[in-house]
Amino acid sequence: MKFFGKTEKAFFISRPNRFTITCTLNRKVVNAFLPNPGRLWELLLPGTPVYLEGVENPTRDLAFTAVAAERDGQRIVLHTLRANDVARHLVEEKAIPGIEEYRVIRNEVTVGHSRFDFLLKKGNRELLLEVKSCTLFSDRMAMFPDAVTSRGTRHLHELARMSDARSATAVLFLVHTARPDFFLPDFHTDFEFARAMADARERVLFLPVSVRWRRDLSIRPSEAKLLQVPWQVLEKELHDRGSYLLILRLPADNELSVGSLGPVRLRKGFYVYAGSAKRNLSRRIERHRRLGKKLFWHIDFLRAVSDFLVALPVRSEDDLECDMAGAMARIADWSPSGFGSSDCDCPSHLFGFENHPLSLRPFHDLLQHFRMERLVDKYALTR
Ligand SMILES: [Zn+2]
Known part of the structure; x- marks a missing residue:
């Protein structure tokens, strides 16, 4: 089934704000609406092909909507608003293992202060289903979310509370690639979401389902695949400790006096620092963010004259620094x-x-290796 109209191929340049991207389309620079609140850092690299759908209503500010991006020759759908259409189709086609006997009763169900995507029914038994769109993946592992989502965490707590003998609750993670076999909450990026998912494990049905998008942006329900959640990995690794990469920008050449190291000449550019914290990793990262503290580690001296761009935790029980x-x-360049x-x-x-590391594919490959692929090897995960 197709979920999108005709699209045009453009090339990503930048993302001026969360819901807008700038790209080149037929040698012209255009803006497009991006219906996706995620970070999408590893997908939207400069030059990445993106697929734009023309908007029929000309009163809209932007004439295009970005519906998909390309990674390794495969279309990855970005349109989170239409993920519900895909989910409904999969339910109706009985393509989701574990809930084949349910049918859709209603969408947009309000319970308490929250709205959930679908109410399903099998006889007298109800199932409240929430849909999340997942585009973060490496070769063998998919993860969600790619940015902190307190709304997502709240949803998990509520779904856990609402599950009882009469009604069940479930989360469908719609994974927009056929590559991976395994799924985990991204405990590196959103520790609270991961903890909520681990806590809700007995009460909420978690259904990470991958779909393969064809070139015409259609899917075949028969190809939907239920990914494995290796809970044993979370049991071992879900702690606020591990390593991190800190990205700073030094705005001008500088000769720094770095404590015990002495004078260090640093040229302007982007810097990545690899560090670790055996406990309180979040607090350590917060410390790097702050200015006006006592300069203790070498990195503190550089931080004092740089812009803090981002810190990327790699939570692990192992010392990976x-x-x-x-x-x-x-x-690295130097x-x-x-x-x-x-x-x-x-x-x-x-x-x-020279360039922002987040704009470089090798940097994302490295990060995904330590955050995802490594876990598949370490725990010898097999289908
Ligand atoms: Zn070392």
Whole structure:
């Protein structure tokens, strides 16, 4: 079944705000509405093909809606508003393992202060179904969410509370790629959501279902696949500790006096620092964000003269800091010697880049390796 009209291929340039992207279409620069609140960092890289649907109503500000992006030659649907149409179709086609016998009674169901996507029924038994659109994936693993969603966490708490003998509750994670076999809540990015999902495990049915989008943006329900949730990974890894990559921007060349390291010449550009915290990882990251603190670590001296761009936690029971530094060394443009590595044998834990690391595919591959792929190997996950 098709869910979209005719689309045109454009190329991503930038995302000036959450719901707008700028791209080139037939050599012209155009803006398009992006109906997706997620970060989409690893999908929307400069030059990425995106598929735009023309908007028929000309009173709308933007004449185009971005409905899909391309990754490795595959279409990945971005249109979260239409994910519900896809979900309804899959339910009606009995394509979702575990809820084949339910039928759709209503959509947009209000319960208490929250609205859920569907009310389904099987005989007298009701099922409240919430749909989440998932576009974050590596080769073998998909994760949700890609940004902190307190609304999503609240939904999980409410679904857990509402599940009882008469009515069941479920979350359908619609995974827009056929690649992965496994699904986990992204405990690196949204620790609270992951904890809520782990806590709700016995009360809420979690259904991560992947679909394969064809070139004409249609799917075949028979290809829908239920992904495995390896709960044992969460049991071991869901703690506020591990490693992180900190991205800073140094606005001008600088000669810094860095504590025990002495004077260090740093050229302007982007810097990635690999660090770790054996506990209170969130608090450690908050500390890096703050200015006006006592300068203690090497990185504090650089932070004092830089812009804080983002911190990317890699929660883990393992100490990955030096492995991550080693991997960064292979993709960085330069690396100031001895920075942040006085307690280990690494040449450095600081890496310089001409361009924003989040605009670079190798950087995302590295991050996804440590956040996702590594877990598949570590826990020897198999279908
Ligand atoms: Zn090291």
